[in-house]
Amino acid sequence: MAHTGLNGKTGLRRGGSVKLPLREHRVRSRVSLEEIAEQTKITKRFLEAIEEADYDSLPGGVFRTSYIRQYASAIGYDAELILEHCRELSAGEESSSEEPLGRERAALRLMRFLQLG
Numbered sequence: 320m321a322h323t324g325l326n327g328k329t330g331l332r333r334g335g336s337v338k339l340p341l342r343e344h345r346v347r348s349r350v351s352l353e354e355i356a357e358q359t360k361i362t363k364r365f366l367e368a369i370e371e372a373d374y375d376s377l378p379g380g381v382f383r384t385s386y387i388r389q390y391a392s393a394i395g396y397d398a399e400l401i402l403e404h405c406r407e408l409s410a411g412e413e414s415s416s417e418e419p420l421g422r423e424r425a426a427l428r429l430m431r432f433l434q435l436g
Contacts, residue, residue, distance in 0.1 A: 338372035339404055345370070345394040359389040366390060374405045 345352075356363045368376040369390050377383045387405060391398035 342370045344396055348394050355393040361386050
């Protein structure tokens with residue numbers, strides 16, 4: 320299903336999250352994952368993770384950025400769009416995972432305060 324998100328850009332919705340149409344673009348460009356893997360020396364598993372917007376399966380830091388840039392170059396896609404998508408998904412996961420920890424810390428502080436008082 321097509322979905323407009325990511326600052327008005329069109330993506331595909333799968334499993335509740337928006338992913339970019341990278342696989343479709345690659346297929347239209349007539350480039351196989353095997354060819355990209357051979358050219359970039361990036362494993363097919365990581366290339367599939369990029370297409371599925373499963374960025375957590377990629378190595379972190381500069382490796383993640385490099386893999387995304389190389390993949391984008393190989394299929395003729397704007398790397399900055401993929402990197403922005405990666406940052407947006409990562410930011411959403413961080414904020415949702417930090418919230419419960421913040422509540423737990425606040426509850427622990429309250430319990431300590433009440434024990435002391």
